[in-house]
Amino acid sequence: MTNAVIAGYARSAFTPAGKGALARVRPDEMAADVVRALVARTKINAGDIEDILAGCAFPEGEQGLNVARLIGLLAELPLSVAGATINRFCGSSMMAVHIAAGAIAMGAGEVFVCAGVESMSRIPMGGFNLLPSPKLYAAKPEAYIGMGETAENVAGRWQISREMQEAFALESQRKTAAAQQDGRLDEEIVPMGEAVRDGCLRPETTAEALAGLKPAFSKTGTVTAGTSSPLTDGASAVLVCSEDYARRHDLPMLARIKSVAVAGCAPEIMGIGPVAASRKALARAGIEAGALDVVELNEAFASQALACIRELGLDAAKVNLDGGAIALGHPLGATGARITGKAAALLRRTGGRYALATQCIGGGQGIATVLEAI
């Protein structure tokens, strides 16, 4: 089996939907800018790219049609580079990495750009034409459950108190602000007009301010806007290629893709999805959670992130070293490539051996990737 490696990672700044610096930027163009920069930074021969696999949770409107192909054309990649749009909601662009790794393993290509994009300013969650199945809704209404409600369910079932969620959110804000302050995020960001740094974070957040917020999804609930990831615009991309190709072209390899997994769970507790997926991926990698040096666990909500950390027995000190989505933002389709690329970059930065990138997915799923240092 041919090994797949991550040989490059770039993203746009993540900015608040509606009011941020990317609110007036088309998502296809945003993603093309990131892809173009990734290709330029890695200095690969663009003609070697087999396919652009672009993840997007609501692929319609300006991120519709086969947006992956359009991103390739906008980025002025050679016409020979193909493109496919991948949708696994929030897991879309991590799924793109998995597909690329699988293709490389079976010899179906050597170089893949795995991108992700979401403009939550311009394409609403649920899309422009939400038309649920009346039959499914009658039989299993939870199939269409709102994400905030799932966060409440997880908080309830795993007994994650509001105070715990707020402490986690505060820490996420602190870590992200410190990373920004120290310039640890600069390298990965592709500047676009005024969007030169991440815009969602709120470094001024205090425990008191968080405690004063009203519940966002249920009047008796514990989840607030402060303990949820904000609506965000952004794009990201990682370069996935065969280890052999990377060595031939002297690319700086960040990490090897050791194992991958997806798993379903009950839609009403979708936030717990990373647990089953991560367990599978860890087993496939032949390691225990204790062997992980770096974890990128997407913070869709503080409640589900905490529940996953507890269930998986993760060391909180190794989770989201440069902060997470509560502070950084969560542009649905773009998050998977960000956390996979980030986990790879952190593995290299920290000199650790194993990293896990994992996230929950609406509808009740989880996705996980185990990376190994080279």
Place this chain on the structure above:
Amino acid sequence: MEEIRSVAVIGAGVMGASIAAHAANAGASVLLLDIVKPGETNRNAVAQGAIERLKKMDPAPLMGKNAVRRIKAGNIEDDLGALKDVDWIVEAVVERLDVKQELYKKLDAVRKPGSVVSSNTSTIPLKELCSGLPGSFTRDFCITHFFNPPRYMRLLEIVGGEGEQFAPLHKFADEKLGKTVIQCNDTPGFIANRIGTYWIQSALVLALELGLEVEEADAIMGKPMGFPSTGVFGLMDLVGIDLGPHVNASLARLLPQSDLFHAMNRDTAMIGTMIAQGYTGNKGKGGFYRSVRGADGKRAKTALNIQAAAKGDLEWRPSVRAEIALVKDARNDVKKLLADSSKFGKYAWGVLGRVLAYAASLVPEIADGIADIDAAMRLGYTWKFGPFELIDQLGAEWVCAHLAQLGLTVPPILQQIGAGKFYRTNAAGALEQFALGGGYKPIRRAPGILLLDDIKRAQKPLLSNKVASTWDLGDGVLCFEIHAEIRHAMLNMLDGDVLSILEKTLSLVGKSYKALVLYNDDLREMPHKTNFSTGANIGMAYMMANIRLWGKIEGFIKDGQKLYTAMRNAPFPVVGAPAGRALGGGCEMLLHCSAVQAYAESYIGLVEVGVGLVPGWGGCATMLSRWQEDPKMPKGPMPAVAKVFEIISTATVSRSAAEAIELKFMRPSDGITMNRDRLLGDAKARALAMVAGYAPPQAQALHLPGPSGRVAMALAVEGFHKRGIATDHDVTVSGALADVLSGGKVEYAEELSETDVMTLERQSFMALIRTKESQARIKSIIDSGKPLRN
């Protein structure tokens, strides 16, 4: 310069910024300049900050979302050069002669030849502003005195500005800013503040002298006299207590010692103490009234003990509603209150008598005619009646006889009027005003101004009952007017009687006329507080529901649908001309017009969900059509449906006619009239312009999403319900609305007609009105005017 297209406002305080906002509402491109704040890197920070505040102010100074984009911020150090392209420069800086004059010199150096410059001063006479300045400047300079808030207060006092060079300014002020321009003489306080300040001072001083509490004074000096219902103390809180001393001081400085003002310019120590301690009214820590949080955490209204305050002690006590029998009776007989010997009667006449005498004594000093004075007080101080109209109501002889009690001499014009009236209708049905020196002269309306009141003076209605009438506007155009009063308020609710006159009117126009205008006015009310129509008479529906006359209710809905459809399909143009609120069935009436010419202050919306119902007279059907036709909407079955669902399920009401266009209660091709007095004339002109080759609009086929769309809307409501934003019954009502907007059990591939959707409207309406929760909502509105959130 032929017309004013660009305006600069210098001074971005509350008034300056609000004037800039209103000039932008009027369609002008606006430059707002202020100083460069020392130590600030952004040199336009002051003006920019003011523009940001405009977006948040309440009441909103801006109409619709486009207006603010027309305002550009700048500063007086870097941007005076830009004034070379500006047609009208308004100065609204601090009330200091030296500052203003220094600025004028700078303006004169850069301004465009032929441009006009005006000051928004309220306290400095024109001759002082002009002294020492070159004739080339003063020739183009005048005072334009706006009232706060400039968007809503219809008065614009102009001092000077009578030359031909000011014609574009007058036209812009009238037609674009929508102001009634009153030409004032260059006397202190001009018209409205001269009389208004005297009124406020008298009310303040006499309340202290006679030992009244603020609630008592306000109960008397408000509604019973047709003055603002806040009364004088409430009014001071509203406009800002700190404004008074500036105006008082300037009047004291400028008015001759013989002026009655001086006798009333007392007791300002209390005001000084209040201001010094930050009690400047609603904008500060409170004023004569304060809302204070009690031990139970609830806010309660408190009132200042003014007797103690006059001695320098500010103490507030729980506010008590004044229960004065005379005041309650005043609606029927205000003279009984005025002639009463109690302290309440003495207060009522003490203030009113002085104010009427003072106003009468100021003709011709402050204005040429009494009608200008009355208009200034109505439009600048929101009095329902001006002083001379009040004298006419009381009888001039009665007023003269009672002035003696106050030890006041009777002013010449009051002596001259004798037993006569200041206003009369001549033989031709035209209104005339009494002129000093005896005799009457006609009140001329500017070209384009058509008032239904004038029409009514000169003719009898073609059709009429107690709630609606039809008038002949001439040129083949009829006017259908609703005048349905409920509990002393012109709510103009729609019932069978209103609809029957409309039905007969449609038939009459079809036979013998060319076009129809739907219009009414309530000139004694602030235009933005008036009602085109507040919708179907829910009181009647409630009664019928109580005795389970379901067939009757459904019949009423069917009749309305039939009539509105007939109106839309009529072979002649029907122009809706709303001002103020057009809600529910009133909104649906407009949705079925060939065109709408709306007063800028039109508040249009489908608010049925507030009473637990859904629009039943085609509101859903027409709104779906309009949103589906919009080429800017994303494709597919849901976007238009979701938008209409959002608008109706949240009972969204436009905050201006401009916003009504954004919400599609009006079409982009519909017209907006800024000057209330021009609305009827504009509507008539629009109707006439549509007559040649008129064809009624074609009904649109609708593609609706069916049951899947119904689920999508249910999901949204479910989320709001869990968050506690939607109540239990909201879920039911929204569900019934979703039944209509989704098209029921339709397949997306099938076409529906608007009539099909109206059938769904009727079904949902009937299902809802049978629920006890919707009935409880209706009852709550009838009983208290407040929506029930069950």
